[in-house]
Amino acid sequence: MTGTVPDGMREAITENGTPAYLYDLAELRRRVRVLRTRLPGRIGLYYSLKANPAVDVCAVLASEGIGAEVSSAGEWAAARAAGFRDEAILATGPYHEPAVLDAAGESKFPLSCDSPGELRRAADATRSAPLLARLRPTFSSTAVVCTDETSRFGMDLQELTHTIEHDPELASRIQGFHVFAGSQVCDTDEVLRQLRESFTLCAQTAERTGITPAVLDLGGGFGVPYGPEDPQLDLDVIADELATLGDRAAPTHIVIELGRYIVAPIGWYAVTVVGHQHRAGRTALIVDGGVHHRADICGVDLARRGPSPLVVENGTDNPHGLPTAGPVDILGCLCLPEDVLAENVRLSGTARGTVVAFPQAGAYGLSAAPQRFLSHAPPVQIALEHGNHSLLRSQPDVPISPRQSSTLHAPLTSS
Numbered sequence: 001m002t003g004t005v006p007d008g009m010r011e012a013i014t015e016n017g018t019p020a021y022l023y024d025l026a027e028l029r030r031r032v033r034v035l036r037t038r039l040p041g042r043i044g045l046y047y048s049l050k051a052n053p054a055v056d057v058c059a060v061l062a063s064e065g066i067g068a069e070v071s072s073a074g075e076w077a078a079a080r081a082a083g084f085r086d087e088a089i090l091a092t093g094p095y096h097e098p099a100v101l102d103a104a105g106e107s108k109f110p111l112s113c114d115s116p117g118e119l120r121r122a123a124d125a126t127r128s129a130p131l132l133a134r135l136r137p138t139f140s141s142t143a144v145v146c147t148d149e150t151s152r153f154g155m156d157l158q159e160l161t162h163t164i165e166h167d168p169e170l171a172s173r174i175q176g177f178h179v180f181a182g183s184q185v186c187d188t189d190e191v192l193r194q195l196r197e198s199f200t201l202c203a204q205t206a207e208r209t210g211i212t213p214a215v216l217d218l219g220g221g222f223g224v225p226y227g228p229e230d231p232q233l234d235l236d237v238i239a240d241e242l243a244t245l246g247d248r249a250a251p252t253h254i255v256i257e258l259g260r261y262i263v264a265p266i267g268w269y270a271v272t273v274v275g276h277q278h279r280a281g282r283t284a285l286i287v288d289g290g291v292h293h294r295a296d297i298c299g300v301d302l303a304r305r306g307p308s309p310l311v312v313e314n315g316t317d318n319p320h321g322l323p324t325a326g327p328v329d330i331l332g333c334l335c336l337p338e339d340v341l342a343e344n345v346r347l348s349g350t351a352r353g354t355v356v357a358f359p360q361a362g363a364y365g366l367s368a369a370p371q372r373f374l375s376h377a378p379p380v381q382i383a384l385e386h387g388n389h390s391l392l393r394s395q396p397d398v399p400i401s402p403r404q405s406s407t408l409h410a411p412l413t414s415s
Contacts, residue, residue, distance in 0.1 A: 004310075005268065005310055005312055005357055006022070006024040006026075006027070006268070006384050007384070007386065007387040008384045008385075008386075008387040008388055008389045009022055009268065009270075009312060009357065009384060009389075010312055010313060011389065012382045012384060012389035013270055013312060013313070013355055014313075015389075016380045016382060016391070017272075017380065018270050018271050018272045018288055018289065018355060018379070018380075019269070019270065019271050019272075019287075019288055019289030019293055019379035019380075020269075020270045020379050020380045020381070020382055021267060021268070021269055021270075021293070021361065021365060021366055021379055021380075021381045021382070022267070022268045022270060022357070022381075022382045022383075022384055022389075023052075023054065023056070023057055023263075023266055023267050023268075023362060023381070023382070023383055023384065023392075024266045024267075024268075024384045024385070025056070025057070025060050025266070025383050025384065025385040026384075026385050026386055027265065027266045028057065028060050028061070028262070028263065028266040028362075029060055029064065031262055031265065031266065032060070032061055032064045032066060032262060033064065034235075035235075035258070035262070036064065036065070036066070038235050038236060038239045039235075039239050039242060040239060040242055040243040040246055042246050042250075042253070042254075043242050043243075043246055043254050043255065043256065044067060044215075044253060044254065044255030044256070045066045045067065045255070045256060045258065046066065046067035046068060046069040046090055046255060046256070046257045046258070047061045047066055047067065047068055047069065047257075047258065047259065047262060048069045048220075048257045048258065048259030049068060049069065049070050049071070049075040049078060049079060049259070050071055050075065050259060050364075050367075050368075051259025051260050051262070051263050051264070051362075051363040051364060052259070052263045052267070052362055052363055052364075052365065052367065053074070053075050053078045053367055053395065054078075054367075054381060054392055054395070055078055055081050055082050055392070055393045055394075055395060055396070056082075056383050056392045056393055057263060057266075057362075057383075057392075058078055058079060058081075058082030058083075058084070059082040059083055061082070061262070062079075062082045062083040062084045062085075062088075063083065066088070067084070067088040067089065067090060067255070068082075068084040068088060068089050068090070069089075069090045069091075069092055069257045069259075070089060070090070070091050070092070070100075071091070071092050071093035072093070072097060072100070072398075073097040073099035073100050073398050073399050073400070074395070074396075074398040076089065076091065076099070076100055076103055076399070077395075077396040077397065077398060077399050078395055078396060080396075081393075081395075081396045086103075086107035086108075086109055087107070087108075087109060088109075089107070089109040090109060090110050090112065090217070090255070090257075091104060091109065091110070091111045091112065092111075092112040092134070092178065092257075093112075093114070094114040094115070094118065094152070094153065095118065096111055096113075096118065096121075096122060097401070098125075098400075098401030099398075099399040099400055099401040101121075101122060101125040101126055101401070102125075102401050103399075104122075104126050104129040105125060105126035105127060105128065105129055108126075108128055108129050108130070109129065109130075110129065110130040110131065110132055110175070110176070110215070111126070111129055111130070111131055111132065112131075112132040112133075112134050112178040112217065113131055113132065113133060113134060114134045114153055114154055114155070115155060116155065116159065116160070116163040119131060119133065119163065119170060119173075119174070120167070120170060123169075123170055123173045130173075130175040130176070130214070130215075131173045131174050131175060132174070132175065132176040132177060132178045132215065132217060133155060133160055133174050133176075133177055133178070133205075134153060134154040134155065134177075134178040134179070134180075135154050135155060135156075135157070135160070135177055135178065135179050135201055135202065135205055136153065136154035136155055136156050137154070137179060137181045137197070137198070137201065138156075138157075138197075138201055139181070139193075139194075139197040139201075153180070154178075154179070154180075157204065157205055157208055160205065160209060161208055161209055164209055164211075171209070171210075171211060174209075174211050174213075175213065175214045175215065176213040176214055176215035176216060176217065176252075177201075177202040177205055177206070177211075177213055177216055177217070178216075178217040178219075179198035179201055179202060179216075179217070179218060179219055180217075180219030180220075180221070180257070181194045181197065181198060181219055181221065182194065182219075182221045183221045183223075183260065183298065184221065184223040184224075184260060184298060184300065185221045185222065185223045186223035186224070186225065186230045186231055186232075186233065187231065188231075188233050188234045188237055188238065191221070191222060191233060191238055192237070192238065192241050194219070194221065195218055195238075195241055195242065195245060196241070196245070198216075198218045198219060199216065199218060199245050199248070199249070199254075202216045202218075212252075213252050214252060214253060215252065215253045215254075215255060216249060216252055216253070216254050216255070217255050217256070217257065218245070218254060218255070218256055219256065219257060220256045220257045220258045220259075220261070222238075222258055222260075222261035223260070223261070224260055224261055224264045224265060224360060224363075225360075226300050226302065226305060226306050226307060226360055227305035227306065227307075229305075233261075242254065242256070259363060260298075260363040260364065263362040263363045264360050264361070264362045264363035264364075265359075265360060265362060266362045267359075267360070267361040267362020267363065267365060268357045268358060268359055268361050268362075269289065269293065269294045269357065269358040269361040269365065269379075270289075270312060270355060270356070270357040270358075271287035271288055271289035271330075271341070271355070271356060271357075271358075272287060272288050272315075272353065272354070272355050272356075273285045273286070273287055273315060273350065273351065273352050273353060273354040273355075273356070274286050274287060274288050274333070274352060275352065276350070276352070277331075279329050279331070280329070282327055282328060282329055282344065283328045283329075283350065284328060284329040284330070284331050285328050285329070285330050285331065285350055285354075286331050286332075286333065287330055287331070287332060287333065287341065287356070288333055289332060289333065289341070289379065290331075290332020290333050290334045290336075290339045290341065290376075291332055291334065291336070291338060291339050291340075291341070291369065291370075292332070292334060292339075292369055292370050292371055292372075292373045292374065292376060293365070293366055293369050293371065293378075293379050294341065294358065294361060294365055294366075294369060295364075295368055295369035295370065297364050297368040297369070298364055298368075302341075302342075303340045303341060303342055303343050304343055306342065306358070306360070307358070307359050307360050308342065308345040308346065308347075309330070309342065309345065309347070309356040309357055309358045309359070310356065310357050310359065311347055311348045311349045311354060311355070311356055312355040312356065312357050313353075313354065313355040314348070314349035314351065314353075314354055315349065315351035315352050315353025315354035315355075316351055316353060317351055317352035317353050318350075318351035318352065327344045327345060327346050328344075328345060328346075328347060328350055329342065329343050329344065329345075330342040330343075330345065330356070333376070334373065334374055334376075335374065336373075341358070342358075366378070366379065366381065
């Protein structure tokens with residue numbers, strides 16, 4: 001891969017070592033401002049913390065005035081520590097922990113619920129928090145991670161209709177609908193189709209149920225290029241479609257959730273070459289990191305089609321006279337056959353001590369990886385901004401509701 005690393009990366013790695021995650025906060029600020037400028041002002045934008053819950057990353061986004069979509073008590077705590085306002089939070093997911101329900105009941109931020117049972121549970125626990133009914137898509141998706149009518153997520157129209165017919169009070173609490181069709185969609189036309197289909201599903205549900213929604217969450221799923229075959233999305237075309245849908249929906253408010261699209265390009269995963277071997281007829285580099293830090297939880301196939309790493313610093317220890325340029329494989333340090341970070345990539349240096357950095361590593365990285373496998377130490381996480389660097393703040397403790405803790409710590413009794 002050709003290109004350059006962010007200012008200050010070499011100095012940050014020299015000072016703190018590898019393995020390391022590095023996040024370019026200046027680029028993050030630029031990206032979210034571009035989004036805010038191009039998207040229609042009446043379209044609400046939420047950042048999905050599941051992509052990267054690091055407090056310092058989230059703090060930049062909170063300062064830019066967008067919302068936070070959280071799916072756990074830990075993500076809620078990270079959002080609050082980062083400075084997101086209570087009214088800017090949206091909680092989603094199949095199960096809302098008691099601490100999230102407590103917070104929603106106090107702060108009245110909306111809860112998206114995947115099932116009739118979760119709708120009732122949220123209604124009983126919060127009394128006044130707005131509820132969104134998550135709808136199961138009735139259409140297909142070409143997303144890398146997709147949902148459809150067989151998905152475990154959301155309710156179909158018949159199930160929701162049956163629920164509210166038998167519980168009119170619950171129906172009065174539902175203030176909107178939520179659809180998420182898929183993640184990592186790189187085709188602009190496919191993004192447009194998903195938005196239109198999601199809007200149509202919400203409109204049909206409103207007509208059938210008699211619910212007048214205040215908000216429609218149409219998901220997002222905007223993709224970023226990992227391989228050469230992945231196109232860049234045309235954000236202006238997408239913005240035009242959102243403006244059209246916003247006009248059709250008015251006065252109902254439309255929101256979207258974006259995670260990977262915002263943070264993937266601002267992250268780098270840096271490792272150091274610690275050894276060599278041969279594999280499949282090629283030189284293989286052994287590095288001090290691996291998939292316990294950079295997993296492929298979303299099935300993007302990072303090892304085979306992800307962007308090649310850049311050499312940050314050339315090593316000098318090459319006692320066996322190995323070729324100084326690729327193609328090479330890059331293997332992690334785990335006792336695991338799947339610990340392959342890259343295959344058949346070309347590098348400008350392969351000697352022991354060489355530091356390489358993988359781009360597009362800001363989303364679904366450390367928080368999505370099996371960090372404790374083999375009990376290796378975690379990588380250092382570093383914020384970069386205008387040539388300066390600093391270590392990331394620690395994540396806040398996960399809050400536990402008093403109702404939950406009394407259950408967790410109840411003494412065992414014999415029958």
